[in-house]
Amino acid sequence: MLSSELADLAGVTVRTLRHYHQIGLLAEPPRTSGDYRQYDVGHLVRVLRITRLTALGIPLSALPEVLDDPTAAEELLDQLDHQAAAEIERLSARRANIDVLRRTGAPLDLPLELSAAHAEPTQGVPDHMARFEREQLVLVAHLLGEDGAAGLAALLDVPDDSRTALTTLTKRFYALDADTSDREVEALIEDWVEQIRPLVETAEVISSLDPLGAELLDQLGARNLSPMQHRAMHMLQQRLETDQPRAQRRPHP
Structure with missing residues (x-):
């Protein structure tokens, strides 16, 4: 049979057959007078065995030994079982996340x-600011690592009354513009510090970002916030650092 016929019978492609020849899994058959490869049923059986073994997850590099030595399969099956168990665990975790x-x-x-x-953007926050909040969380979680992200989640899990107060402060922050007076900005910072001081005092995640992480967050703010909002963020950060015990202060670059 020709290569196209063998490929059809085995459920593979002609390119796959050529690859098997190249890596030594399938012996080259004799050629016809027209220089076409002429396969027989032995080649078909060999390809069927290969496709069966690869379906089990056996890599092509391990196939020569398994194909020619049935006793080599037992140890390989143990490895495949461990790999399958790990894959099931990974996929189960993915489904749980979904x-x-x-x-x-x-x-x-x-x-x-x-x-x-x-779960939901703060009500009344402009879309581009909601996106900024999300991007900020994505960046902070990455910079803090898995343990730090868990600590940040605990920090953000505040009681309903505190959440309501923070929502009001957030709306005041997003209302800042070039016409906002210094007195209004300072009042916002005071109210904000007063509201989040108890959280900051118990949160190690606030001080765990290195200088590069702080700089990246500052760049993100500069890209998304108005100059007045960016200035207010700096003022809030400075106040929080001033209020923190010296041992907890984030080092400066």
Whole structure:
């Protein structure tokens, strides 16, 4: 039979047959007078065995030994079983993550630890600012690592009365513009510090960002915030650092 006929019977492509020849899995058959490869049923059986073994997850590099030595399969099966178990665990974790995202309605690009804390954007916040909040969380979670992201999620999981107060402060912040007076900005910072001081005092995550991480967050703010909002963020950061115990202060570059 010709290569196209063998490929059809075995359920593979002619290119696959050529690859098997190149890596030594399938012996080259004799050629006809017209220089066509002429395969027989032995080649078909060999290809069927190869496709069966690869379907089990056996890599092509291990096939020569397994094809020619049946006793070599037992140890390989143990390895395949461990790999399959790990893959099942990974896929089960992925399904669990998908279930959480469905239930919370959180953005897909948000780390799972923060899903509950940011299920919905703050009501009344402009779309571009809601996007900024999400991008900020994505960046902070990455910079803090898995343990730090969990700590940040705990920090953001505030009681309803505190959440309401923070929402009001957030709206005041997003209303800042070039016409806002210094007195209004300073009043906002005072109210904000007063509201979040108890959280900051118990939160190690505030001081765990290195100088590069702080700089990246500052760049993100500069890209998304108005000059007045960016200035207010700096003022808030300076106040929080001043209020923190010296041992907890984030080092400066």
